[in-house]
Amino acid sequence: MYRYQRRYCGPLQAVIFDWAGTLVDFGSFAPTQVLIDVFAEQGISISMVEARAPMGLAKWDHIQALGRQSAVAERWQARFGSAMTDADVDRLYHAFMPLQVQRVADYSAPIAGARECLAQLRARGLKIGSCSGYPRVVMEALLPHAHAAGIAPDIAIATDDLPAGGRPGPWMALENVQRLAVSDVSACVKVDDTVPGIAEGLAAGMWTVGLAASGNAVGLTYAQWLALSAAEQETVQQPARDSLFAAGAHYVIASVAELDAVLDDIQQRLARGERP
Template sequence: MNSSYPYHFTRRYVGKLEAVIFDWAGTVLDFGSFAPTQVLVEAFAQIGIHLTLDEARGPMGLAKWDHIKAVGQMPSVAARWQAQFGAAMNDADVDRIYALFMPMQIEHVGRFSLPIRGAIETITQLRQRGLKIGSCTGYPRAVMNTLQPIAADYGFVPDHIVAADDLKAGARPGPWMALANVIELGIGHVAACVKVDDTIPGISEGLNAGMWTVGLAISGNEVGLTQDEWDALDIEQQEQKRDQASRKLAQAGAHYVIDSIADLLPVLNEIELRMAAGEQP
């Protein structure tokens, strides 16, 4: 008698959303994501390498040590580094820049970290729906120790926070920080979670964790303007920048792309309708 059973089935989550996991800079706080980028420019400048803000923004979403290394590997930066020092950047150089970066980041992170328009109100409504609020970030724990009480004064107090250097497994684009939120929040299935982020590594993190993902086109790194700078653009300029940013996040695999956290609630409603119809992330 053949005792093998070659049956195949797919186990689907049937239920409602349980949690939303947010990035920090460019997602909930710091419209335009200036705290990490501006300080990175200043850290490189201290050793004689002048970055543009676009170069500093390129690998945004990675843990900061990895971010610095990725910037140094950009062809434009690598060429200037070679000309300045006669060799390619190595890990010891990354350590040196990181050592310059960290105290400046800790000192200045609060200066840039006002809540994004509509963020606190949106999170309040999520809690009223019974959703848990997780979070993870490219910032290391030492920066979060400074930023967390500042954010709390503004009303942002997530149920859990995972910093980029908290986990042995690593950070983005891997799934580990998002999954650490699942564990600590007691979520029964990853498909009950939505990851919200303004960066491509952050979207990859959510996808790798098996979650729904929502990219933020305007408030974060891809457009990289302050709220006032964005508001000063005419409609045609805004549409051009929105289209460019949205396309990049969609190509990264985001299930939805919206302007900012203020637009999140209708997307969550649509996700729950899709889940009720049997769809999975």
């Protein structure tokens, strides 16, 4: 007779990655710069800090959240004489999409250590999933360039692939579980550079690893990052670390280049019967 095991104590089975700021596009510039340009076309000046604040959400939701920021809302009101409506969000989104498709390849360079990280996961026998705040049309523009550069997860779920929607809900992460045929969500690790991405992994019952240096919160190019001293690097990434830990991340590291040691620790915790 089958006996249900309450605690999964087996091996890790899969790692599920975000894309921009996690596997490619150090500093996560592809979404933010296009948003700045789209708002500029409407006569609204948006700073990089403002554009980055809702990062991790689906892009329609990102635009809506950006327009609801008090300072941006004030500028919109002054420019148009009324608050931003859903129809305005639709208009901005439709202006955003072709520009994002056009430019996403420009930001498709792998993050340092990402190729090696994926190779280590293959060597461990782990399945590799991914999901993104990008819609499918943008993912289809990004994937050929990423694959040619050696970044090729087993699957890639876009935010509009599922009727339930995207982050911070668990649906994209759970779709990875189904398609990868993972037997227990606690055998999965979600890796992301944003708070909504960490929330997604937690909602799906997974271990979560936040990325402080390579992602949206620090927002530096790789060259700018390398130009900093070790002490300066620690200083600029500390707010990102604090934010990701506050969101509930089980671990926070600088980038995927440091993931291998974290997986060793998670495997030991699983063996002791711990759950995310």
